[in-house]
Amino acid sequence: MSVIIALKYNKGIILGADSQITNNHIKINNVTKIHESKYSNTAIGTAGSLRVLNLIKSIDDLMDYKDILDKVELNEKYIVTNIIPKLTNMLEKSGCLYKENNIISTDNEFLIISDKKIFSVGFDFSVLEFDKYGSTGSGYELVVGYLDTLNYIPEKTNLDEAIKILETAIKKSCKNEIYINDGIDYINLES
Numbered sequence: 001m002s003v004i005i006a007l008k009y010n011k012g013i014i015l016g017a018d019s020q021i022t023n024n025h026i027k028i029n030n031v032t033k034i035h036e037s038k039y040s041n042t043a044i045g046t047a048g049s050l051r052v053l054n055l056i057k058s059i060d061d062l063m064d065y066k067d068i069l070d071k072v073e074l075n076e077k078y079i080v081t082n083i084i085p086k087l088t089n090m091l092e093k094s095g096c097l098y099k100e101n102n103i104i105s106t107d108n109e110f111l112i113i114s115d116k117k118i119f120s121v122g123f124d125f126s127v128l129e130f131d132k133y134g135s136t137g138s139g140y141e142l143v144v145g146y147l148d149t150l151n152y153i154p155e156k157t158n159l160d161e162a163i164k165i166l167e168t169a170i171k172k173s174c175k176n177e178i179y180i181n182d183g184i185d186y187i188n189l190e191s
Helices: 050-055 065-069 076-093 140-150 159-173
Strands: 003-009 012-018 020-023 026-029 034-036 042-047 098-100 103-105 109-114 118-121 127-130 133-137 184-190
Touching: 003 042, 003 109, 003 140, 003 159, 012 034, 012 042, 012 109, 012 159, 034 184, 042 133, 042 184, 050 076, 076 109, 076 118, 076 127, 109 133, 118 133, 127 133, 133 140, 133 159, 140 159, 159 184
Parallel strands: none
Antiparallel strands: 003 012, 003 133, 012 184, 020 026, 034 042, 042 109, 098 103, 109 118, 118 127
16 A cells, blocks of 8 residues: 655645555555655655665656756656656566556556656656646545545645645545554655
8 A cells, every 4th residue: 555645835845655565464664655856856756566666766866967967847748758768667677567569557656746846657657747736556546535625725835734734645545454554754845
């Protein structure tokens, strides 16, 4: 069970995730599913297999160092033309990429954020940009349902309020699971 959420607030974007991996009756706690760049104001969250979580330790591995130095804006075109090819190459080398009828896919989904934008990369490598929040993982539907009922306004939401919203959304999305620990990781990026 994984859920990754990115939520805009008045000074930036917060990325959060539960810290548990489950597979049938096995659970592993304190797993890091979100990673902040060491060099740019970006981060990535990964929902899916533990093998891929162990592979992706930073979005820096998916960006050209020159682009980081040049402070290239993270947008849909950049993700499609630069990040996805590196991501698919990494997944293929590790045996986590599937090809059928010339279509590639993976068992994983990703949220990629900057301090201003939220993008999801689906299991089929489709890219979507979100205005207020984005979510991926097995608790996705419950997160969307909860956040849609709030009608929150990012410009009027401060960091502390955003953390509370994020925490509640993660806990609600995990409510039907047999076990969820209270470990929630956060990364906030501000302009």
